[in-house]
Amino acid sequence: MAYLTLRNINKIYPNGFHAVHDFNLEIEKGEFIVFVGPSGCGKSTTLRMIAGLEDISKGEFLIDGQLANQWGPRQRGISMVFQSYALFPNMTVFDNLAFGLNLQGVDEDEIENRVNKTAKILGLTDYLDRMPRALSGGQRQRVAVGRSIIRKVGVFLMDEPLSNLDAKQRVTMRSEITQIHRETGASTIYVTHDQTEAMTMADRIVVMKAGYVQQVGTPREVYFNPRNVFVAGFIGEPPMNFVRLPVKGGKVSMNGQEMDLRKRLGEKIAKYDGKEVIVGFRPEASVPDNGENGENVYRLYGDVELTEMLGDNANVYMNIGPHRVILKVAPDGIPEMDSVYKFMIPVDKVYLFDAETEMVID
Ligand code: ATP
Numbered sequence: 001m002a003y004l005t006l007r008n009i010n011k012i013y014p015n016g017f018h019a020v021h022d023f024n025l026e027i028e029k030g031e032f033i034v035f036v037g038p039s040g041c042g043k044s045t046t047l048r049m050i051a052g053l054e055d056i057s058k059g060e061f062l063i064d065g066q067l068a069n070q071w072g073p074r075q076r077g078i079s080m081v082f083q084s085y086a087l088f089p090n091m092t093v094f095d096n097l098a099f100g101l102n103l104q105g106v107d108e109d110e111i112e113n114r115v116n117k118t119a120k121i122l123g124l125t126d127y128l129d130r131m132p133r134a135l136s137g138g139q140r141q142r143v144a145v146g147r148s149i150i151r152k153v154g155v156f157l158m159d160e161p162l163s164n165l166d167a168k169q170r171v172t173m174r175s176e177i178t179q180i181h182r183e184t185g186a187s188t189i190y191v192t193h194d195q196t197e198a199m200t201m202a203d204r205i206v207v208m209k210a211g212y213v214q215q216v217g218t219p220r221e222v223y224f225n226p227r228n229v230f231v232a233g234f235i236g237e238p239p240m241n242f243v244r245l246p247v248k249g250g251k252v253s254m255n256g257q258e259m260d261l262r263k264r265l266g267e268k269i270a271k272y273d274g275k276e277v278i279v280g281f282r283p284e285a286s287v288p289d290n291g292e293n294g295e296n297v298y299r300l301y302g303d304v305e306l307t308e309m310l311g312d313n314a315n316v317y318m319n320i321g322p323h324r325v326i327l328k329v330a331p332d333g334i335p336e337m338d339s340v341y342k343f344m345i346p347v348d349k350v351y352l353f354d355a356e357t358e359m360v361i362d
Contacts, residue, residue, distance in 0.1 A: 001065055002026035003187055004050070004155065009059035011045050019045045021211045023059070027189070029154070032181050035191045036198040037208035037234070043191040046208075047157050050189065051080050063154075080157040081148040087132040087140060093119075094128040097146050118150045121180055138169040145173075149180055156181070156188045162197070174200055195235050199223070207231050229358040232280055232351060238315060240280045241325040244355055247272045252279060255321040259298045264352065268361065277361065280351035283315065283328040289342035297344040304335045316341065 004027040011020040020042040027033055035043040048054035050061065052073040061068050068076060087096050097115045106114075119125045122142040132140055141164060148156060158177070162170045178201050181188045192198060198205045199219045207214040207222060207230070215227045226232035232240045245252040250262035250269050261277075262269055281298075289299055302320035314334045316327040318341060327343060335341040352361045 003029040003064055005060070005062040005065075006046075006050070007060040007062070009046065009049060009061060010057050011042070011049060011054065012057040019211050020049070023213055025206060025213075025216060027187050029187055030185050031187050032178065032201060032203045033187070033189045033206060034198040034202035034204075035189065035206045035208060036193065036195060037214075038193060040210075041208040042211040043193075043208055044159055047080075047159055047189060047191050050076075050155075051078055051157055052076050053080075076155070077153045078155040078157060079148045079151045079153045080159070081145055081161045082159050087143055087147075089132055092129050092131060093124060093135070093143055096132065096143055097124075097128075097150055100147060100151055114150050118146045121149070121183070122146050122176070138165055138173070141165055141169075141173065142176075145177065145180070149184060154186055156184070156186055158188065158190045160192055161190075162192075170197075177201065195237065199235065205235075207234060209234075225360075226351070227360055229278060229280070229353050232353070232360075236282055238283045238326045238328070240282050240351070242353075243279045243320075243323045243325070244276050245279055246276050247274065249273070252277065254279075254300060254323060255302065257298070257300050259347070259350070261352070264347075265361065272361075276355040278353040278355050278358070280353060281325075281345045281349060283326045284313075285345050285349035286327040286329070286343045287346070288329070288333055289344050294344065296347050298347055298350055299342070299344050301340055301342040304337055304339050304341050307334050307337060309334065 006023050006025045009020060009023040012018050023046055035046060037043055045054060049056045052071060056069050063076060088099065094115055097118055098111050101111045101114065119128055122145065124139065124142055124146060127135060127139060132143065141161065145161060162173050165173060174197060190201060202219055204216060204218055205222050206216050209230050215222055215231045222231055222235050226235065229242060233242065243254060245254060247261060250273060251258045251260050265272060300320055302318040304316060304318050306317040308315040309331060312331065313328050314331055316329055316335060318325055318327065353359065354361055
């Protein structure tokens with residue numbers, strides 16, 4: 001049985017705003033779940049309902065099979081790290097880490113033992129006597145994480161814990177948090193609006209938009225099999241290219257280049273002929289056109305507007321007729337600006353979405 005169960009969870013704030021709609025999820029012991037989505041989509045609200053800091057308006061929340069809607073935060077065995085971590089400024093790192101254990105009445109030897117162990121995991125051993133003001137932002141963030149993981153709990157909740165760090169520190173802390181997660185064996189729910197964090201850390205990702213869950217899946221599933229345009233565009237950097245095209249005689253055409261959809265759409269072709277579909281392809285799906293005849297490729301060309309050399313690859317911004325797209329190319333294959341660039345997309349890497357519902361057409 002799942003360790004945590006969220007069944008049709010809803011949040012309606014006192015002002016009537018419906019922030020979370022019918023959220024369903026089962027979380028196993030030891031799983032690392034990431035809630036991802038743009039600002040305001042309801043990630044923090046859901047996390048706070050799980051923590052017991054916010055009432056659940058409708059739905060059931062179960063811990064280990066027991067209805068926990070009415071349980072207080074302590075009873076839930078959950079520990080939370082907030083975005084704006086508050087350390088006690090007048091206490092040393094040691095005392096900051098020990099604070100929660102002191103409150104619980106844990107004996108001194110045990111506190112010392114656990115503080116030392118936590119400090120070791122987080123690389124804070126040399127800083128235990130320091131005051132927070134004498135630490136870097138990254139070190140303070142570690143103390144905040146440490147205050148959470150020092151407690152022996154079944155679930156860790158983390159709300160954008162890396163938001164105050166610079167790019168390099170984020171990368172380091174990302175792997176540290178996943179490692180700590182593995183060592184503790186607890187379930188972790190991690191909230192972020194950063195799709196890279198979601199992709200690199202999660203066992204499963206929950207993609208949210210405007211209070212609704214859009215898709216739940218492993219990083220591979222949400223990347224390779226997005227359910228709709230929103231998920232396809234949110235996961236992946238640079239985002240997937242989308243082009244709205246009318247279907248005529250079972251074909252779509254971009255800049256005069258045709259792609260036959262009859263095989264792809266099968267019987268659904270009747271439904272789409274004369275209507276629009278959204279054609280999607282990822283920047284990294286393109287390959288230079290080598291001139292060979294290929295049955296299973298969609299050949300395209302366009303005008304190169306701008307290129308960005310990033311080191312291991314380059315972004316190419318181009319216009320295919322009226323459609324603006326981005327391609328990712330190898331650094332030795334960067335086309336000249338203002339030139340015409342010919343490329344191919346393998347047809348199995350072309351996604352089709354219903355233009356009205358924005359759902360994927362399989
Ligand atoms: P962010 O990434 O910006 O933290 P989020 O996805 O965590 O966003 P929430 O903080 O869960 O989003 O907020 C979801 C929605 O609920 C937002 O539109 C927000 O304005 C609204 N909201 C949050 N708290 C309240 C409240 N106390 N009363 C009314 N509406 C609220």
